[in-house]
Amino acid sequence: xxxxxxxxxxxxxxxxxxxxxxxxxxxxxxxxxxxxxxxxxxxxxxxxxxxxxxxxxxxxxxxxxxxxxxxxxxxxxxxxxxxxxxxxxxxxxxxxxxxxxxxxxxxxxxxxxxxxxxxxxxxxxxxxxxxxxxxxxxxxxxxxxxxxxxxxxxxxxxxxxxxxxxxxxxxxxxxxxxxxxxxxxxxxxxxxxxxxxxxxxxxxxxxxxxxxxxxxxxxxxxxxxxxxxxxxxxxxxxxxxxxxxxxxxxxxxxxxxxxxxxxxxxxxxxxxxxxxxxxxxxxxxxxxxxxxxxxxxxxxxxxxxxxxxxxxxxxxxxxxxxxxxxxxxxxxxxxxxxxxxxxxxxxxxxxxxxxxxxxxxxxxxxxxxxxxxxxxxxxxxxxxxxxxxxxxxxxxxxxxxxxxxxxxxxxxxxxxxxxxxxxxxxxxxxxxxxxxxxxxxxxxxxxxxxxxxxxxxxxxxxxxxxxxxxxxxxxxxxxxxxxxxxxxxxxxxxxxxxxxxxxxxxxxxxxxxxxxxxxxxxxxxxxxxxxxxxxxxxxxxxxxxxxxxxxxxxxxxxxxxxxxxxxxxxxxxxxxxxxxxxxxxxxxxxxxxxxxxxxxxxxxxxxxxxxxxxxxxxxxxxxxxxxxxxxxxxxxxxxxxxxxxxxxxxxx
Amino acid sequence: xxxxxxxxxxxxxxxxxxxxxxxxxxxxxxxxxxxxxxxxxxxxxxxxxxxxxxxxxxxxxxxxxxxxxxxxxxxxxxxxxxxxxxxxxxxxxxxxxxxxxxxxxxxxxxxxxxxxxxxxxxxxxxxxxxxxxxxxxxxxxxxxxxxxxxxxxxxxxxxxxxxxxxxxxxxxxxxxxxxxxxxxxxxxxxxxxxxxxxxxxxxxxxxxxxxxxxxxxxxxxxxxxxxxxxxxxxxxxxxxxxxxxxxxxxxxxxxxxxxxxxxxxxxxxxxxxxxxxxxxxxxxxxxxxxxxxxxxxxxxxxxxx
Numbered sequence: 021x022x023x024x025x026x027x028x029x030x031x032x033x034x035x036x037x038x039x040x041x042x043x044x045x046x047x048x049x050x051x052x053x054x055x056x057x058x059x060x061x062x063x064x065x066x067x068x069x070x071x072x073x074x075x076x077x078x079x080x081x082x083x084x085x086x087x088x089x090x091x092x093x094x095x096x097x098x099x100x101x102x103x104x105x106x107x108x109x110x111x112x113x114x115x116x117x118x119x120x121x122x123x124x125x126x127x128x129x130x131x132x133x134x135x136x137x138x139x140x141x142x143x144x145x146x147x148x149x150x151x152x153x154x155x156x157x158x159x160x161x162x163x164x165x166x167x168x169x170x171x172x173x174x175x176x177x178x179x180x181x182x183x184x185x186x187x188x189x190x191x192x193x194x195x196x197x198x199x200x201x202x203x204x205x206x207x208x209x210x211x212x213x214x215x216x217x218x219x220x221x222x223x224x225x226x227x228x229x230x231x232x233x234x235x236x237x238x239x240x241x242x243x244x245x246x247x248x249x250x251x252x253x254x255x256x257x258x259x260x261x262x263x264x265x266x267x268x269x270x271x272x273x274x275x276x277x278x279x280x281x282x283x284x285x286x287x288x289x290x291x292x293x294x295x296x297x298x299x300x301x302x303x304x305x306x307x308x309x310x311x312x313x314x315x316x317x318x319x320x321x322x323x324x325x326x327x328x329x330x331x332x333x334x335x336x337x338x339x340x341x342x343x344x345x346x347x348x349x350x351x352x353x354x355x356x357x358x359x360x361x362x363x364x365x366x367x368x369x370x371x372x373x374x375x376x377x378x379x380x381x382x383x384x385x386x387x388x389x390x391x392x393x394x395x396x397x398x399x400x401x402x403x404x405x406x407x408x409x410x411x412x413x414x415x416x417x418x419x420x421x422x423x424x425x426x427x428x429x430x431x432x433x434x435x436x437x438x439x440x441x442x443x444x445x446x447x448x449x450x451x452x453x454x455x456x457x458x459x460x461x462x463x464x465x466x467x468x469x470x471x472x473x474x475x476x477x478x479x480x481x482x483x484x485x486x487x488x489x490x491x492x493x494x495x496x497x498x499x500x501x502x503x504x505x506x507x508x509x510x511x512x513x514x515x516x517x518x519x520x521x522x523x524x525x526x527x528x529x530x531x532x533x534x535x536x537x538x539x540x541x542x543x544x545x546x547x548x549x550x551x552x553x554x555x556x557x558x559x560x561x562x563x564x565x566x567x568x569x570x571x572x573x574x575x576x577x578x579x580x581x582x583x584x585x586x587x588x589x590x591x592x593x594x595x596x597x598x599x600x601x602x603x604x605x606x607x608x609x610x611x612x613x614x615x616x617x618x619x620x621x622x623x624x625x626x627x628x629x630x631x632x633x634x635x636x637x638x639x640x641x642x643x644x645x646x647x648x649x650x651x652x653x654x655x656x657x658x659x660x661x662x663x664x665x666x667x668x669x670x671x672x
Numbered sequence: 673x674x675x676x677x678x679x680x681x682x683x684x685x686x687x688x689x690x691x692x693x694x695x696x697x698x699x700x701x702x703x704x705x706x707x708x709x710x711x712x713x714x715x716x717x718x719x720x721x722x723x724x725x726x727x728x729x730x731x732x733x734x735x736x737x738x739x740x741x742x743x744x745x746x747x748x749x750x751x752x753x754x755x756x757x758x759x760x761x762x763x764x765x766x767x768x769x770x771x772x773x774x775x776x777x778x779x780x781x782x783x784x785x786x787x788x789x790x791x792x793x794x795x796x797x798x799x800x801x802x803x804x805x806x807x808x809x810x811x812x813x814x815x816x817x818x819x820x821x822x823x824x825x826x827x828x829x830x831x832x833x834x835x836x837x838x839x840x841x842x843x844x845x846x847x848x849x850x851x852x853x854x855x856x857x858x859x860x861x862x863x864x865x866x867x868x869x870x871x872x873x874x875x876x877x878x879x880x881x882x883x884x885x886x887x888x889x890x891x892x893x894x895x896x897x898x899x900x901x902x903x904x905x906x907x908x909x910x911x912x913x914x915x916x917x918x919x920x921x922x923x924x925x926x927x928x929x930x931x932x933x934x935x936x937x938x939x940x941x942x943x944x945x946x947x948x949x950x951x952x953x954x955x956x957x958x959x960x961x962x963x964x965x966x967x968x969x970x971x972x973x974x975x976x977x
Contacts, residue, residue, distance in 0.1 A: 204817070204819065312820075314819075314820040351821075352824070353815075353816050371821070372822055428720065436718060436719050436906055437721050438718055438719065438721065439720060443720070447722065447729075621710065636711050636726050637711050637732075637733065640709050640710040641708050642710060645708065646706060646710065646716075648713070648715075648717075649712030650712065652715060652719075652912075653698075653727075654702070655912060655913045657742070658691045658692055659691070659917075660742065661742040662687050663923070664742065664746040665687055665691065665694075665746040665748075665749035665750065666924060666927070667746075669752075669754075670843070670927060671797060672757075672786075
């Protein structure tokens with residue numbers, strides 16, 4: 021059949037349009053429409069990835085809406101990849117502290133070199149300002165640190181007006197280190213483009229990249245096109261809006277995201293794509309898992325953990341409003357890229373041999389999804405208040421996994437050995453209990469070790485302990501209120517603390533002064549518990565069970581300097597028990613009882629809710645000897661000694 | 673080995689005694705920390721890793737510092753085994769129960785010679801130990817290049833299995849050297865070491881298979897015991913103790929089996945070199961020597977020297 025050319029052309033256009041529409045997904049869940057935030061920035065990035073060189077050459081158009089109320093003639097930009105150079109502040113701190121995540125940084129490896137090189141910087145209407153670029157070091161004056169670039173404009177951008185920046189840059193990725201980089205054919209592109217700082221509290225907030233901090237940026241929209249080899253599978257923040265093949269063996273994939281403050285992506289020809297969905301309160305969310313065949317046993321584990329988290333977060337705190345969540349399972353050797361969060365895009369991670377009873381893969385998935393809320397939507401300043409996202413999220417992680425796997429086995433449940441997630445986080449905190457307060461700016465913490473222990477461990481531990489005072493449901497309500505009130509904004513630590521005070525209906529500042537602003541350590545002990553006959557002085561005093569009256573004294577001591585009301589349960593040998601509540605303000609307290617019964621046991625915090633206590637071993641006393649645990653540990657210890665003896669004798 | 677099982681019981685008793693002695697300081701500390709505390713319930717009714725970590729972490733307890741005592745008593749047992757090896761081998765060689773005097777006389781007679789052999793054996797064992805790090809490096813390097821996770825682990829496992837076989841070879845070599853020393857009552861340790869190597873090399877398939885088979889049986893028994901252990905309730909302390917001691921007994925028995933096997937093999941295949949003479953024949957035979965089940969009758973005789 022002969023078809024007339026105009027009709028043929030029209031048909032082709034219609035087909036093309038339909039394909040584009042089919043490929044373009046809305047950025048939000050079905051019942052959500054934007055804008056959800058004050059969109060300060062609009063990024064358009066056109067990037068070309070060269071896997072052989074591990075580089076991305078890109079052109080970035082950034083439209084900055086000056087909503088500050090101030091004229092702005094100076095703009096700082098983060099160039100995070102420049103941290104991976106020997107003289108940077110980040111590298112200096114990582115080497116000084118001897119570790120970052122799984123890397124030791126004892127010596128410099130050229131493969132760890134990374135960079136953001138800006139080759140051209142233009143402001144529309146103000147010309148080429150490439151020569152006006154200069155590096156600044158607002159935190160430590162390190163002239164060799166190039167993670168913050170500042171540009172002085174010839175004239176200010178008035179309040180309410182836009183500034184459009186056209187930036188050409190090349191990103192060179194290190195072999196995967198500190199969340200970003202390549203490994204074999206895999207790439208995780210995080211913090212890869214010049215990102216403008218945040219105008220916050222009347223000034224630019226654009227810190228250098230430190231080993232002890234993460235990131236901070238404004239909400240906006242992202243339209244990113246990435247050209248890469250055709251056989252690569254790609255995943256990114258947001259949703260796919262286009263995917264077409266080029267004639268030179270590459271393809272260009274377009275992504276769009278709204279009301280987010282970062283954009284990350286990943287690519288590998290060996291990815292397997294597993295698609296699923298979650299039905300939440302605002303509609304269906306698409307789930308996209310990028311993993312590998314060798315991790316096939318973990319696909320369902322990841323999905324179960326993710327959807328379990330999504331369901332609980334939706335129910336407890338609020339809805340996840342985006343159309344999609346992408347989960348990346350990095351390949352072996354790329355563990356440094358795992359356990360990280362970006363808006364609508366998270367990285368998890370596992371070892372192929374991790375058994376089911378080791379909940380590490382689940383924990384990291386739950387944690388990173390949680391960051392969609394604490395950091396992704398409640399976008400706190402990670403440079404200054406790391407605890408507001410990492411710590412609150414660690415607490416939420418405890419709640420989620422305890423709900424899924426049981427409080428005492430949420431981290432580990434293997435061959436009879438168990439451990440709860442709250443206990444693990446307590447274990448991070450206690451070794452650094454006397455170092456930094458939560459309120460101290462994260463980049464100024466003593467070390468990466470202290471940062472991790474305090475930011476993650478102390479926050480989670482102090483919030484779990486707070487449940488002993490305000491109860492779990494109240495704290496959940498407080499987080500729910502905090503989320504709904506501050507999502508898509510940049511709240512401060514005072515905003516969070518005030519919200520909890522309001523929802524709890526009481527002034528908890530005495531608690532925050534110690535737990536957040538101070539470094540007081542919590543340690544309560546049962547110092548003494550004994551019963552003596554009241555008529556001890558009589559010559560013919562004989563004790564008769566149930567008849568003789570005893571004076572029982574129980575002394576509790578506050579060994580640490582953290583003051584907190586504690587409950588104590590005292591049991592007697594006639595079956596009676598009593599509970600007392602001590603405010604802990606004095607150093608010790610004595611309770612005295614007169615009964616025809618002797619004390620049998622005394623236990624502080626009988627429900628074991630105060631995980632901040634640095635020493636559980638002195639929290640109780642029993643008059644009868646407890647031998648079960650002693651015998652049990654003894655036999656295993658003895659076996660190990662015997663086995664070692666046999667092994668050594670085999671060698672001789 | 674089973675005919676001389678009194679040796680096994682004695683070794684087991686010494687092993688238990690030294691194991692218990694090595695454990696005592698830790699038990700005393702545990703008693704101070706948990707003896708009147710309910711904290712131990714989480715370790716008794718299950719095994720809370722966090723609570724165990726408390727015992728390690730709290731400075732007043734610091735449980736792991738007592739492992740030094742365990743190391744010391746383990747080393748003492750190794751020394752004990754070195755001392756009594758001569759008596760054990762002489763007992764197997766003569767295939768009769770030696771009285772205490774004969775046993776310790778034989779132990780004393782060969783002690784320093786066995787010390788020399790042990791020192792010689794440190795060289796190949798040390799080389800194997802050093803090679804392990806190369807295996808680890810190589811498997812890490814090759815695994816890093818491979819797409820699949822399991823490649824690196826598979827290479828490591830393959831390397832470790834090879835090293836285990838080589839370790840068994842070295843153990844066998846020096847066990848035969850000891851047997852030669854006892855059989856010939858020689859003071860020429862280098863010669864014994866060389867003889868041991870030579871015999872092992874020439875009969876490697878047969879002898880190594882004996883050692884491998886015994887080890888496999890012992891480790892299989894351990895695996896079965898482990899599976900039983902996983903089914904025991906957390907509070908079944910005494911059942912656990914019995915099971916764990918059975919594991920130790922089987923391991924010790926396997927080691928003695930290895931020594932008995934090489935002694936018997938040597939006697940069978942080196943009659944001209946055995947020191948067995950009419951003067952040292954046992955006075956009475958209480959039971960006929962049972963058929964050895966460890967070798968095939970078709971085992972070839974070694975070629976003449």
